[in-house]
Amino acid sequence: MDTSSPAAIVNGEILNKFVGRRVRTVVQVQRNEGGMVFGQSTDGHQLTIKSAMDIPVSHFMEVYGIAEHNQTIRAEVCTDFGPNFDAKAFDGLCKLANDKFKHLFL
Template identity: 55%
Template sequence: MDTSSPAVFVNAELLRMYIGRKVRTVVQIVRSDGGVVIGRSADEQQLVIKGSPPPLPLTTFVEVIGIADGNQSIHAEIWNNFGDIFDTSSFNRLCELANGEFKSLFL
């Protein structure tokens, strides 16, 4: 495991704080079109994911690790299928905690 450049847990709201940095999130796939994936973040906002091609077939939920390159977009480096059932509410809470009172544990 490479710990030299950790990826920050984010939802769409937190993404804008990390433009140009490595981030990690889970999205629900809305659609996939020509190398661009549109997903719904854990806080119910739309994210655009570009970059390395996703694994096929895609499951309903995927983890994306990459560089935040805009307020609502990520340039993906790593994709992981997370299955068809995922607790977005708990993941959203994890993002809030990882960027709040427990930030020092995640960076």
Template identity: 45%
Template structure:
């Protein structure tokens, strides 16, 4: 059974500001690594820095799911990162983020 006691909203850049200091889920298209951080794009194409992201996950594929805490308009502190391979439809995930936060929120909690 899924744990729904602490839901994690799915976000794009437009939704990040609504969840400052809270735990969220998103998918990042990896552009590069810088020290312990991953720099990439959110589902709607906006830039993002993922702090404390495991470098081995970022090196495995072009896309990764990030569960983490929103620290700013363009940054997350990673708690968990999962490789999503090299073929992922960010446009569809962006649509899902919007649906999950506006029209059908109760379906995703």
């Protein structure tokens, strides 16, 4: 069992607390320009994902990566979550996982 490099579950607002660290989030793809994905976080922030895979516009994309900046993530792994993902529930999870129950996740 290896728990040496957990990824914090973040939304757009919480991302800035993890700059330089490993994070995971979900964005809704708005446009894709040669490996750079511009998307909206589950709390409405505009995020840029570098080295992202090609995922259709309007689909939700999960990203594991390093937070380079408070609005930029360098992707390590991307997963297409499809067009029907409950962003609100995920956003609620982000808040819980970084507040009262942080000790369970990091």
